[in-house]
Amino acid sequence: xxxxxxxxxxxxxxxxxxxxxxxxxxxxxxxxxxxxxxxxxxxxxxxxxxxxxxxxxxxxxxxxxxxxxxxxxxxxxxxxxxxxxxxxxxxxxxxxxxxxxxxxxxxxxxxxxxxxxxxxxxxxxxxxxxxxxxxxxxxxxxxxxxxxxxxxxxxxxxxxxxxxxxxxxxxxxxxxxxxxxxxxxxxxxxxxxxxxxxxxxxxxxxxxxxxxxxxxxxxxxxxxxxxxxxxxxxxxxxxxxxxxxxx
Amino acid sequence: xxxxxxxxxxxxxxxxxxxxxxxxxxxxxxxxxxxxxxxxxxxxxxxxxxxxxxxxxxxxxxxxxxxxxxxxxxxxx
Numbered sequence: 001x002x003x004x005x006x007x008x009x010x011x012x013x014x015x016x017x018x019x020x021x022x023x024x025x026x027x028x029x030x031x032x033x034x035x036x037x038x039x040x041x042x043x044x045x046x047x048x049x050x051x052x053x054x055x056x057x058x059x060x061x062x063x064x065x066x067x068x069x070x071x072x073x074x075x076x077x078x079x080x081x082x083x084x085x086x087x088x089x090x091x092x093x094x095x096x097x098x099x100x101x102x103x104x105x106x107x108x109x110x111x112x113x114x115x116x117x118x119x120x121x122x123x124x125x126x127x128x129x130x131x132x133x134x135x136x137x138x139x140x141x142x143x144x145x146x147x148x149x150x151x152x153x154x155x156x157x158x159x160x161x162x163x164x165x166x167x168x169x170x171x172x173x174x175x176x177x178x179x180x181x182x183x184x185x186x187x188x189x190x191x192x193x194x195x196x197x198x199x200x201x202x203x204x205x206x207x208x209x210x211x212x213x214x215x216x217x218x219x220x221x222x223x224x225x226x227x228x229x230x231x232x233x234x235x236x237x238x239x240x241x242x243x244x245x246x247x
Numbered sequence: 248x249x250x251x252x253x254x255x256x257x258x259x260x261x262x263x264x265x266x267x268x269x270x271x272x273x274x275x276x277x278x279x280x281x282x283x284x285x286x287x288x289x290x291x292x293x294x295x296x297x298x299x300x301x302x303x304x305x306x307x308x309x310x311x312x313x314x315x316x317x318x319x320x321x322x323x324x
Binding site for chain 1: 285288289292
């Protein structure tokens, strides 16, 4: 796949799926801006790993729900690399609660980071990508944005929103050779799933035809494909990375 | 005035692929020059770069003809 020499901005790249995407892109020849919100030390580790792969990288702090901070982050990234080929909107949080117990601020925080954040960062990179007549935007949604999930009204609403935003952005920018797609991971092994009790894990596995949890690598490989020239004719799609859970 | 019009015309010709003779002060980007809404956003971006200025979204919405663009740029210089 042809990714050598391209540049990417990956939000929420200090940990989990974002980290894996940043590393996968770098291993395929991409220079990466590693965005983080809080964990500077973790982001620096990712930067170091990318540099060991022989690619350029830097860590950049930004809360993606803050429009001014986002504009600054994107400007810094473009100034540094001179162009921006790939945006991966990955930053996200959870504040799970049953709908009837969910606090307004739990709703707002998740919508602000997970949905508004995608809008703001996408908007900020659009100008550069339009000028280039080239760009790849990859939004990390979730399979629960398609299926729903009890206890995650805020998260599911945000992720379903991201899928709709993906389609509209894809339509608006298609004529400028910018593709926009979403990935919808299912149960992916992360720090979060590692702490689940065994009986919960067993229940989850029953819903997965491939009978295993996914790895962050599974999502990262798909992201790298969508970022590559090989995926030039794919836009507005949501690719499920879920072991067949939702078909 | 003439110099601004010349530079604006060049951008429009390049961007919209229209003939220079079509670019009159009265020409509407949408109706006469075949620009869609994204084309207009891009034109505004290029005018910002060319003339080293920022055009707010509110102001950009008022620019519908070549003359509007030229007048706007002259008013800000």
